[in-house]
Amino acid sequence: MDTFAIGDQDFLLNDEPFRVLSGAIHYFRVHPDLWADRIHKARLMGLNTIETYVPWNEHAPVPGSFHTDDGLDLGRFLDLVAAEGMRAIVRPGPYICAEWDNGGLPAWLFSDPTVGVRSSEPGYLAAVSSYLEAVLAVVVPRQITHGGPVILLQIENEYGAFGKDKEYLQHLVDLSKRSGVDVPLFTCDQPFGTMIEDGSLPELHKTGTFGSRAEERLAFLRERQPTGPLMCAEFWNGWFDNWGTHHHTTGAAASAAELDALLTAGASVNIYMFHGGTNFGFTNGANDKGIYEPTITSYDYDAPLSEDGHPTAKYFAFRDVIAKHFPVPEEVPSERVPLPTSVVTVSESVHLLSAAVAASQVPGPIPPVEVTGRYRGFSLYQTSLETGGILSFSEVRDRAQFFLDGFPLGTLSRELGERTIAVPAGGRLQILLEDQGRVNYGQRIGESKGLMGPALLNGVEVLDWEIGSVDLDSLAAFREAATGLPVGGTTAGVAGPSVSFATFEADGPGDRFLRLDGWTKGNAFINGFNLGRYWSRGPQRTLYVPGPLIREGANELAILELHGSATREASFAVGPDLGPDEK
Numbered sequence: 369m370d371t372f373a374i375g376d377q378d379f380l381l382n383d384e385p386f387r388v389l390s391g392a393i394h395y396f397r398v399h400p401d402l403w404a405d406r407i408h409k410a411r412l413m414g415l416n417t418i419e420t421y422v423p424w425n426e427h428a429p430v431p432g433s434f435h436t437d438d439g440l441d442l443g444r445f446l447d448l449v450a451a452e453g454m455r456a457i458v459r460p461g462p463y464i465c466a467e468w469d470n471g472g473l474p475a476w477l478f479s480d481p482t483v484g485v486r487s488s489e490p491g492y493l494a495a496v497s498s499y500l501e502a503v504l505a506v507v508v509p510r511q512i513t514h515g516g517p518v519i520l521l522q523i524e525n526e527y528g529a530f531g532k533d534k535e536y537l538q539h540l541v542d543l544s545k546r547s548g549v550d551v552p553l554f555t556c557d558q559p560f561g562t563m564i565e566d567g568s569l570p571e572l573h574k575t576g577t578f579g580s581r582a583e584e585r586l587a588f589l590r591e592r593q594p595t596g597p598l599m600c601a602e603f604w605n606g607w608f609d610n611w612g613t614h615h616h617t618t619g620a621a622a623s624a625a626e627l628d629a630l631l632t633a634g635a636s637v638n639i640y641m642f643h644g645g646t647n648f649g650f651t652n653g654a655n656d657k658g659i660y661e662p663t664i665t666s667y668d669y670d671a672p673l674s675e676d677g678h679p680t681a682k683y684f685a686f687r688d689v690i691a692k693h694f695p696v697p698e699e700v701p702s703e704r705v706p707l708p709t710s711v712v713t714v715s716e717s718v719h720l721l722s723a724a725v726a727a728s729q730v731p732g733p734i735p736p737v738e739v740t741g742r743y744r745g746f747s748l749y750q751t752s753l754e755t756g757g758i759l760s761f762s763e764v765r766d767r768a769q770f771f772l773d774g775f776p777l778g779t780l781s782r783e784l785g786e787r788t789i790a791v792p793a794g795g796r797l798q799i800l801l802e803d804q805g806r807v808n809y810g811q812r813i814g815e816s817k818g819l820m821g822p823a824l825l826n827g828v829e830v831l832d833w834e835i836g837s838v839d840l841d842s843l844a845a846f847r848e849a850a851t852g853l854p855v856g857g858t859t860a861g862v863a864g865p866s867v868s869f870a871t872f873e874a875d876g877p878g879d880r881f882l883r884l885d886g887w888t889k890g891n892a893f894i895n896g897f898n899l900g901r902y903w904s905r906g907p908q909r910t911l912y913v914p915g916p917l918i919r920e921g922a923n924e925l926a927i928l929e930l931h932g933s934a935t936r937e938a939s940f941a942v943g944p945d946l947g948p949d950e951k
């Protein structure tokens with residue numbers, strides 16, 4: 369039986385010192401047909417381990433579920449890591465941060481306001497237990513002690529930045545052990561203040577998360593972890609972007625120098641991210657440190673391997689650094705070649721508000737969107753007002769478009785702190801509400817979405833709203849209801865909110881980058897797969913279309929446009945455009 373342990377100075381693989389050279393790949397951000405390719409390219413850079421989080425809310429979209437099919441087949445992902453001859457680190461949360469919707473916590477859990485968040489509150493712990501038992505049933509038989517690739521398991525995630533409930537951490541440890549975890553358990557925290565101590569327990573191996581000043585951070589960590597291997601569990605070699613910011617990049621040479629410092633100091637490392645992937649659909653998280661800032665669709669992260677799986681300058685700089693310390697395979701992955709470009713024109717469209725959205729009336733104050741039983745994307749609130757006036761809410765989470773008898777009145781945005789709109793006259797009021805992504809860091813994780821009450825019209829509460837969610841899992845109803853666009857050139861555009869359709873021919877599978885110049889805001893779909901959100905605000909200008917989504921012959925592009933487009937065309941670009949960086 370193989371073993372993995374924490375020695376006095378090193379990690380020990382079968383009693384021999386072992387340096388963990390890990391790279392993060394989140395299987396849930398990569399098309400499953402591309403997992404093997406990305407893992408292989410990690411080994412070619414000189415890495416020996418792959419690290420992944422596990423997103424609870426993705427595996428359990430509704431209470432009582434635990435999906436492990438297709439893109440959620442964690443077992444298959446770990447088996448591919450093993451097949452590449454690599455080791456694996458699993459970080460099952462239950463909280464994962466990761467710029468992922470709600471930091472991975474399922475929104476349904478907090479429909480009961482008595483349920484605690486990341487604490488030893490019994491209702492929370494009960495849900496966590498059944499989740500972890502399901503994940504560990506996949507992970508335990510894949511531990512190195514059972515002939516599998518898994519060498520380490522993380523408890524919680526940077527918990528010291530959130531709380532210090534040791535009973536909660538102890539519960540996670542006990543449960544893991546009871547479920548059969550016998551590889552070392554560890555915690556990771558930022559090397560500041562008391563976070564490392566607060567986020568851990570004496571029996572757990574402590575590691576740090578940082579992207580610069582390696583010697584100083586390792587020294588800080590060493591004071592709190594006096595023996596055993598030093599590890600940077602998240603070496604931030606890039607960063608994520610929020611809508612409306614520039615595209616964050618870090619220089620390849622500067623990042624490589626930091627990696628060199630880590631390896632020279634004898635530390636183990638997990639490169640966060642080795643390959644970032646994509647926040648497909650509605651999976652992106654958001655930050656809120658007083659101002660709400662949703663994360664963009666691309667999670668390229670300026671990582672060594674780009675969003676579409678090609679080596680960057682940083683990849684080669686890291687490979688050179690690793691080669692100074694350890695043997696690196698000779699094979700080198702191929703760089704991106706320009707992709708075939710084409711223009712696609714939408715020909716049919718259906719107005720979103722006239723399409724069927726099953727709504728039901730909720731008696732009493734305006735409810736959060738969770739009452740619909742769907743926890744992501746768009747919802748529709750409706751009511752009839754006898755008069756116009758000033759309509760206000762306590763908060764808009766996160767973006768609401770108002771329509772009176774079908775005519776657009778305006779938009780309220782949480783990012784701008786808006787919560788009041790003038791309604792000119794009485795009539796049928798419809799509010800299309802976008803959940804732009806649940807906060808994944810800090811004290812606002814777990815909060816509900818929608819229009820927060822009281823809803824006041826001229827100071828008087830409006831009750832008994834109808835609410836329904838916009839089902840985009842299948843576009844069939846929209847496709848059926850779509851009709852030909854009125855005659856006009858391509859610049860006649862399309863009015864939103866609507867779903868428009870185009871077909872295009874392809875020779876077969878192959879990566880694309882969809883460019884939506886002239887469109888304003890919404891989501892795009894290829895053959896029904898939700899590529900994620902686009903927004904003229906930027907920074908990102910293109911959406912990644914993973915090759916396996918495209919088929920030989922006819923393909924469908926669908927565009928959910930919220931406002932309006934100045935064109936009926938979309939295009940496939942030669943490569944990614946993630947927007948201007950700071951330089």
Ligand code: GLA
Nearest residue numbers: 464465466467525526577602
């Ligand atoms: C922290 C978290 C990660 C991620 C990074 C930023 O280190 O642990 O999940 O959110 O920040 O990308």
